[in-house]
Amino acid sequence: xxxxxxxxxxxxxxxxxxxxxxxxxxxxxxxxxxxxxxxxxxxxxxxxxxxxxxxxxxxxxxxxxxxxxxxxxxxxxxxxxxxxxxxxxxxxxxxxxxxxxxxxxxxxxxxxxxxxxxxxxxxxxxxxxxxxxxxxxxxxxxxxxxxxxxxxxxxxxxxxxxxxxxxxxxxxxxxxxxxxxxxxxxxxxxxxxxxxxxxxxxxxxxxxxxxxxxxxxxxxxxxxxxxxxxxxxxxxxxxxxxxxxxxxxxxxxxxxxxxxxxxxxxxxxxxxxxxxxxxxxxxxxxxxxxxxxxxxxxxxxxxxxxxxxxxxxxxxxxxxxxxxxxxxxxxxxxxxxxxxxxxxxxxxxxxxxxxxxxxxxxxxxxxxxxxxxxxxxxxxxxxxxxxxxxxxxxxxxxxxxxxxxxxxxxxxxxxxxxxxxxxxxxxxxxxxxxxxxxxxxxxxxxxxxxxxxxxxxxxxxxxxxxxx
Numbered sequence: 001x002x003x004x005x006x007x008x009x010x011x012x013x014x015x016x017x018x019x020x021x022x023x024x025x026x027x028x029x030x031x032x033x034x035x036x037x038x039x040x041x042x043x044x045x046x047x048x049x050x051x052x053x054x055x056x057x058x059x060x061x062x063x064x065x066x067x068x069x070x071x072x073x074x075x076x077x078x079x080x081x082x083x084x085x086x087x088x089x090x091x092x093x094x095x096x097x098x099x100x101x102x103x104x105x106x107x108x109x110x111x112x113x114x115x116x117x118x119x120x121x122x123x124x125x126x127x128x129x130x131x132x133x134x135x136x137x138x139x140x141x142x143x144x145x146x147x148x149x150x151x152x153x154x155x156x157x158x159x160x161x162x163x164x165x166x167x168x169x170x171x172x173x174x175x176x177x178x179x180x181x182x183x184x185x186x187x188x189x190x191x192x193x194x195x196x197x198x199x200x201x202x203x204x205x206x207x208x209x210x211x212x213x214x215x216x217x218x219x220x221x222x223x224x225x226x227x228x229x230x231x232x233x234x235x236x237x238x239x240x241x242x243x244x245x246x247x248x249x250x251x252x253x254x255x256x257x258x259x260x261x262x263x264x265x266x267x268x269x270x271x272x273x274x275x276x277x278x279x280x281x282x283x284x285x286x287x288x289x290x291x292x293x294x295x296x297x298x299x300x301x302x303x304x305x306x307x308x309x310x311x312x313x314x315x316x317x318x319x320x321x322x323x324x325x326x327x328x329x330x331x332x333x334x335x336x337x338x339x340x341x342x343x344x345x346x347x348x349x350x351x352x353x354x355x356x357x358x359x360x361x362x363x364x365x366x367x368x369x370x371x372x373x374x375x376x377x378x379x380x381x382x383x384x385x386x387x388x389x390x391x392x393x394x395x396x397x398x399x400x401x402x403x404x405x406x407x408x409x410x411x412x413x414x415x416x417x418x419x420x421x422x423x424x425x426x427x428x429x430x431x432x433x434x435x436x437x438x439x440x441x442x443x444x445x446x447x448x449x450x451x452x453x454x455x456x457x458x459x460x461x462x463x464x465x466x467x468x
Contacts, residue, residue: 010069014086015060021093022048043129050136050324057326057333058143071146081142085135092128140333147332158218182210189465194443201359201442204366208357209466211369216468219331310461312346315339355463359442360384373456381433388430403427
């Protein structure tokens with residue numbers, strides 16, 4: 001364990017020490033006196049598996065520019081949060097290693113041995129397991145925050161993503177073949193399910209389906225390349241910048257401090273066990289020869305439908321084999337309980353779909369994909385349904401479709417009643433989106449009821465069809 005005066009220099013170095021201690025842990029723990037040594041050993045192995053899942057998911061031991069240390073090199077407060085949890089894990093594992101060694105080397109209790117073990121006795125095996133479990137939980141949460149913050153960059157890099165051939169080399173030819181194949185498949189599906197859809201919107205729908213598919217493939221490829229089974233679990237050296245180009249603002253520092261875990265106060269609790277609620281219709285047990293902690297969780301291919309009739313993919317099998325798993329779509333670490341309930345899993349998948357794009361024919365960003373219906377509706381209402389109203393006396397209320405038309409009206413009809421400096425303010429207060437945002441469904445021409453919710457349902461269904 002590294003002392004407080006000499007903190008670990010990188011996340012990778014501290015993680016490497018934890019990895020080695022975890023590897024030695026089951027052997028030393030088995031030497032400790034306990035009513036159920038095999039159960040304790042299994043619990044430590046479970047925590048080791050969760051630790052490896054975390055390291056693989058965030059790329060702790062990846063190449064320098066893909067490593068976690070590189071990502072947080074200019075965020076010292078975030079780095080400190082990771083190091084704090086790793087130091088806790090390292091401390092607990094060393095305590096158990098020392099305790100096990102002393103038990104094995106001192107078969108006869110002596111006053112000296114009792115004094116030496118006095119500090120160790122403050123943390124029994126169950127308390128140590130609970131402490132490690134909570135620290136690994138925090139590592140998962142912190143990693144998800146970092147990954148979510150990088151989604152914009154991931155989507156940008158996915159635009160130039162290339163498939164790899166059998167030799168592991170990037171191939172433009174394979175990528176073009178895949179894109180052409182996807183376009184043909186989606187074109188056939190869309191054409192036979194949207195007879196009334198405008199041709200431009202149909203092409204837009206197909207392209208967004210391809211984009212979504214490639215984004216997920218890119219995330220998976222990054223995930224697979226970071227798997228511990230494919231990289232050496234050794235820390236990479238990252239040069240820390242002396243002068244940060246993007247210093248942390250006081251507001252960001254305040255947010256990070258609010259998210260810092262409180263001092264750990266552990267009380268004795270029952271031994272950590274894997275408790276899962278089986279699905280209502282459990283599948284027959286099968287043997288899966290796969291390293292669930294070194295590879296990405298894969299969803300089964302047979303979909304199930306929710307109350308809206310949408311074909312949602314089944315949760316990954318790994319969700320029923322451990323306490324945590326990696327979502328095959330957003331590639332974040334999730335607790336297995338989110339996948340064991342169909343409705344909870346469906347709610348999560350909906351968030352991963354990025355299902356929405358503008359359905360107005362004339363749009364200056366036609367292929368922009370929105371992750372939430374709120375962003376989607378905001379775009380359409382502010383860019384396509386904004387109107388400028390004039391309620392000045394002397395004429396009937398006037399509604400202009402563009403700001404240019406409103407400005408022309410003000411300069412010609414109301415000239416002299418305002419200054420040039422006041423015109424921008426008049427334009428701003430006169431602008432207001434009209435409702436409803438959508439007057440009819442472009443997919444099936446329905447014009448009654450909740451059109452916005454109806455259209456969003458169409459978009460989600462097509463998005464589900466484009467999942468890899």
